[in-house]
Amino acid sequence: MYQFTTLTAVVAPLDRANVDTDAIIPKQFLKSIKRSGFGPYAFDEWRYMDIGEPDMDCTHRPINPDFSLNQPRYQGAKILLTRQNFGCGSSREHAPWALKDYGFDAIIAPSYADIFFNNSFKNGILPIVLSDELVQQLFEEVEANEGYKLTIDLPSQTISTPSGQQIRFSVDPFRKHCLLNGLDDIGLTLQHADEIKRYEDARRISMPWMFND
Amino acid sequence: MAGKTLYDKLWDQHVVRMDADGTALIYIDRQLVHEVTSPQAFEGLRIANRKPWRASANAAVPDHNVPTTDRAGGVDAIVDPISRVQVQTLDKNASEFGITEFKMGDIRQGIVHVVGPEQGLTLPGMTVVCGDSHTSTHGAVGALAFGIGTSEVEHVLATQCLLQKKMKNMRIRVEGKLQPGVTAKDVVLAIIGKIGTAGGTGYAIEFAGQVIRDLSIEGRMTICNMSIEAGARAGMVAPDEKTIAYVQGRPFAPKGEVMAQAIEAWKHLYSDDDAVFDAEVVLQGEDIAPQVSWGTSPEMVIPVTGAVPDPEAETDAVKAGSIRRALDYMGLKPGMKATDIPVNVVFIGSCTNSRIEDLRQAASVLKGKKIAESVEMALVVPGSGLVKQQAEQEGLDKIFTDAGFEWREPGCSMCLAMNADRVPAGKHCASTSNRNFEGRQGAGGRTHLVSPAMAAAAAVAGHFVDVRSVMA
Numbered sequence: 006m007y008q009f010t011t012l013t014a015v016v017a018p019l020d021r022a023n024v025d026t027d028a029i030i031p032k033q034f035l036k037s038i039k040r041s042g043f044g045p046y047a048f049d050e051w052r053y054m055d056i057g058e059p060d061m062d063c064t065h066r067p068i069n070p071d072f073s074l075n076q077p078r079y080q081g082a083k084i085l086l087t088r089q090n091f092g093c094g095s096s097r098e099h100a101p102w103a104l105k106d107y108g109f110d111a112i113i114a115p116s117y118a119d120i121f122f123n124n125s126f127k128n129g130i131l132p133i134v135l136s137d138e139l140v141q142q143l144f145e146e147v148e149a150n151e152g153y154k155l156t157i158d159l160p161s162q163t164i165s166t167p168s169g170q171q172i173r174f175s176v177d178p179f180r181k182h183c184l185l186n187g188l189d190d191i192g193l194t195l196q197h198a199d200e201i202k203r204y205e206d207a208r209r210i211s212m213p214w215m216f217n218d
Numbered sequence: 219m220a221g222k223t224l225y226d227k228l229w230d231q232h233v234v235r236m237d238a239d240g241t242a243l244i245y246i247d248r249q250l251v252h253e254v255t256s257p258q259a260f261e262g263l264r265i266a267n268r269k270p271w272r273a274s275a276n277a278a279v280p281d282h283n284v285p286t287t288d289r290a291g292g293v294d295a296i297v298d299p300i301s302r303v304q305v306q307t308l309d310k311n312a313s314e315f316g317i318t319e320f321k322m323g324d325i326r327q328g329i330v331h332v333v334g335p336e337q338g339l340t341l342p343g344m345t346v347v348c349g350d351s352h353t354s355t356h357g358a359v360g361a362l363a364f365g366i367g368t369s370e371v372e373h374v375l376a377t378q379c380l381l382q383k384k385m386k387n388m389r390i391r392v393e394g395k396l397q398p399g400v401t402a403k404d405v406v407l408a409i410i411g412k413i414g415t416a417g418g419t420g421y422a423i424e425f426a427g428q429v430i431r432d433l434s435i436e437g438r439m440t441i442c443n444m445s446i447e448a449g450a451r452a453g454m455v456a457p458d459e460k461t462i463a464y465v466q467g468r469p470f471a472p473k474g475e476v477m478a479q480a481i482e483a484w485k486h487l488y489s490d491d492d493a494v495f496d497a498e499v500v501l502q503g504e505d506i507a508p509q510v511s512w513g514t515s516p517e518m519v520i521p522v523t524g525a526v527p528d529p530e531a532e533t534d535a536v537k538a539g540s541i542r543r544a545l546d547y548m549g550l551k552p553g554m555k556a557t558d559i560p561v562n563v564v565f566i567g568s569c570t571n572s573r574i575e576d577l578r579q580a581a582s583v584l585k586g587k588k589i590a591e592s593v594e595m596a597l598v599v600p601g602s603g604l605v606k607q608q609a610e611q612e613g614l615d616k617i618f619t620d621a622g623f624e625w626r627e628p629g630c631s632m633c634l635a636m637n638a639d640r641v642p643a644g645k646h647c648a649s650t651s652n653r654n655f656e657g658r659q660g661a662g663g664r665t666h667l668v669s670p671a672m673a674a675a676a677a678v679a680g681h682f683v684d685v686r687s688v689m690a
Contacts, residue, residue, distance in 0.1 A: 022539075022540055023415060023515050023540065027634075027653070027658050031661075032634050032635060032636045035254050035282075036254075036283065036300040036301055036304050037300070038307050056661050059300050060300075089416065090416040090419070093415055093416070094351065094655060095634075096255065096349060096365035096367055097367075098255065098258075098368040098369060101367075116416060118416070118449065119420065123366075123367065123370070127367065177241075177383070190369070194377045194379055195376070197235060200234055200243075201245070201271075201378060201379055204245055205272075205378070208245070212480075213472075214472035214477065215343075218272070218274035
């Protein structure tokens with residue numbers, strides 16, 4: 006499982022609202038039966054000038070110079086800064102798989118779609134919610150300063166800017182605990198197997214129509 | 219103490235344990251599985267040497283990747299080798315882990331959200347999950363149904379539970395009556411246009427009011443299906459006599475004495491009069507006109523009598539930017555009338571609108587007519603083999619093919635263009651599906667979300683028209 010404690014990294018801006026999961030990883034790449042290898046196709050339709058197909062070698066594809074993530078100053082970024090309702094659309098976990106494989110370990114936005122938000126934590130990506138005003142401020146700072154880096158400290162739930170500003174963020178305590186310790190959800194749940202069994206046995210008696218075995 | 223909402227009741231019935239911070243372990247009655255979001259979950263089970271907790275709680279069906287043209291050659295004849303491997307992998311996993319599957323050659327095969335209710339696998343009072351955001355569809359029978367990611371698919375397979383925080387309650391009431399020609403699809407598009415694609419984020423939505431009560435179960439499915447386009451993972455409608463009549467007699471539905479017990483229990487699944495909702499939205503049915511989406515987000519929707527918006531009139535800079543980008547992608551001009559938008563491709567299908575009533579609606583508009591010359595491609599893709607069979611018994615296939623439509627095999631098809639069915643770049647598609655994102659139906663394709671009746675009317679005219687003006 007993935008662990009997340011602290012991160013100091015370059016921030017890449019993606020100045021669009023409602024970035025959907027079809028944009029993060031177009032459907033032709035969902036045919037893979039693996040979890041890895043989606044990074045080169047993240048944002049495929051915006052990132053390249055040609056049409057991407059699964060298993061394509063991306064090293065020689067024509068890149069779109071206008072797409073922010075293609076700019077040299079944002080190479081190696083591990084923090085994605087974007088606008089509201091990021092990750093809307095389908096439930097495909099391929100979206101966080103692609104972002105993680107691309108190199109992102111954290112996202113900062115004013116809001117996220119629910120399923121994407123959930124999926125991110127399960128793949129070691131920390132989705133941070135900040136106010137519209139703070140997000141706007143960070144966009145301006147990123148734009149004005151080449152090599153702009155932020156430090157994200159999960160234990161203390163703070164982001165430090167280069168000027169020394171400390172920004173607090175909130176995170177669900179359970180998800181924080183899992184990320185800090187790299188815990189496997191299934192293993193945690195199976196610690197309660199007896200309780201699940203008891204619930205299920207009682208349900209078989211009270212609501213037998215729920216069971217077809 | 220305040221009463222409970224339908225969602226509160228469904229939630230309470232499924233809590234196995236609750237931690238102090240509000241994280242609950244909730245029991246899942248039914249998981250539906252398809253080929254795209256499951257291979258990595260089964261692989262996870264194999265790596266950890268885990269077995270499904272209760273294999274019979276799951277059912278599988280391939281839908282996203284299956285060809286909708288001739289299937290005589292079976293799975294091995296799927297042309298795209300990567301799609302073929304994915305469908306073969308589902309077959310292999312279902313058989314290895316002992317999960318019921320409706321395979322590609324089975325008449326019961328179809329879109330997972332059509333097949334679940336059709337087979338009686340989805341029942342009132344259940345928790346239903348699937349690795350697909352349109353799982354909210356199943357809420358139409360009074361289930362708590364929502365989409366999950368692949369890690370959660372694996373979690374449900376291994377534990378029959380999910381870790382969840384309770385959502386907030388929203389009620390959307392649609393009161394009054396719909397005008398003739400206005401359908402469930404128009405209602406849900408109007409709702410999304412009103413509250414926006416993030417309006418329901420963090421909420422479970424209950425759809426209520428006279429218009430919802432008057433809808434058939436299939437119409438309610440269309441509404442619940444698009445809850446996620448309003449940001450809500452779950453949408454639901456309280457079960458009533460129509461729900462019970464719908465469920466009764468389906469292959470996996472309870473029978474005899476057990477069914478009688480179930481019906482008694484289902485009568486308690488409604489929001490109490492004094493239940494408190496965190497948010498409430500009201501629409502008046504009479505005010506809803508047939509809808510057409512103009513942009514690249516489902517909230518970018520207008521009545522067919524309206525015009526495409528002008529970014530100059532938008533004061534919010536982020537929104538104005540979104541409108542500009544959408545107009546550019548869609549090849550439209552500000553102020554253009556909806557009825558002046560040309561239509562080159564027509565797609566009738568998807569988990570939103572591929573059930574028998576949808577096909578009947580479209581056929582009633584098309585009967586005796588031909589598609590316009592400017593329409594290059596027109597597809598009807600029934601939601602399941604059984605829907606297809608029923609339509610053929612009613613002669614609907616003949617109406618479609620006489621009009622110039624292609625009559626296809628069931629699957630997700632052009633809704634997301636994972637198989638060979640795609641909208642060519644730059645072409646406008648009148649589509650009964652649920653998402654109009656950039657590239658959704660094919661790179662560069664321009665999607666306009668409409669009802670089946672509106673899609674049929676557009677096919678005949680070659681541009682959008684108010685279906686109310688062409689109805690007999």
